[in-house]
Amino acid sequence: MTAAQTRAVAEYLPARQIDAHAEWRDPWDNQRPLLLEIGFGNGEHLAAIAAQRPTWGCIGIEVHTPGVGSLLLQLVEAGTDNVRIVHDDAVTWLKALPDALLRCIIIQFPDPWPKKRQQKRRLIQPDFAAVLCRLLQPGGELQLATDWADYAGQMLTVLNATPGLQNASPDNGYVFRPDNRILTRFERRGQRLGHTVYDLCYRRIP
Template structure:
């Protein structure tokens, strides 16, 4: 041994970070954690890169790619938390098959979470919130971290975005779902 020990940092993955406002804020407040953001909207990626450089953030990386392709390359049990905030709700029934939170995608997400790692999804579409909750509830390796109706209060680590603040002023609700990876049957 050479006397050096590698420091393993906790890695948070955010899928679809939009303009990246909340992703940058989290990376600023939690320098002890590493953040990887995946987005396909190039202006959002550019915004995050400019902000990260201006703030000299060394714990934030972004990728312009399809989330499924990135997930396939990540090692299993490597993520502390996966965040999916305000995915497209595809509100028309005929488009529901396009929604991101579907059983096969969730299976892939779960395999990338460490034991006790968390999957955090937030949406401002009530119908989609119930759909997501129903998908997550039946995954044997996921346990809801809240009791009751299954929706969580917004964790303090998730900053309000300007879109969310605007929605609140208009009376729109937001539903957060927070699940932890556990051993099946536990």
């Protein structure tokens, strides 16, 4: 963790943090559509999409402190004020949120846990998919991306079988990159290594 990230967390996080252990209270008093990015990494994508959608309320969840510091530095430099941060475990916090809260959920390049014995730790499992579906408003969108073919296949299997979610692809497969998804440094590095990225998109149906 850099000195700048450490200072950013100390100086800027308190005003932008959502308490994961308190009862949910909308930071924007229910006046904005809400977007959530789960596991925002270094914050590059969340900072960009928040700038693209200044009338939205954007929430990011990240457990790793250096990533939180990195995002805060980007927000302060850009003067972006429509982002709030949950610096805690995603699953526990999400389970406590009210139904139909979110217009959009984004999960990019979650930990693939590649070893067979580790795969039960993967984020996209049937129970968690049901939580994501419950949190989306009717017509709301779930966007995912991974560069692990095996995990992409698991995502398709789990999400295609989740009641209330409809694959945006006509053949229930992968989709083209969404317009809002910027090419991050992480993804550019993967491209140089020859990695294929799999994009998935689902909509909440009644």
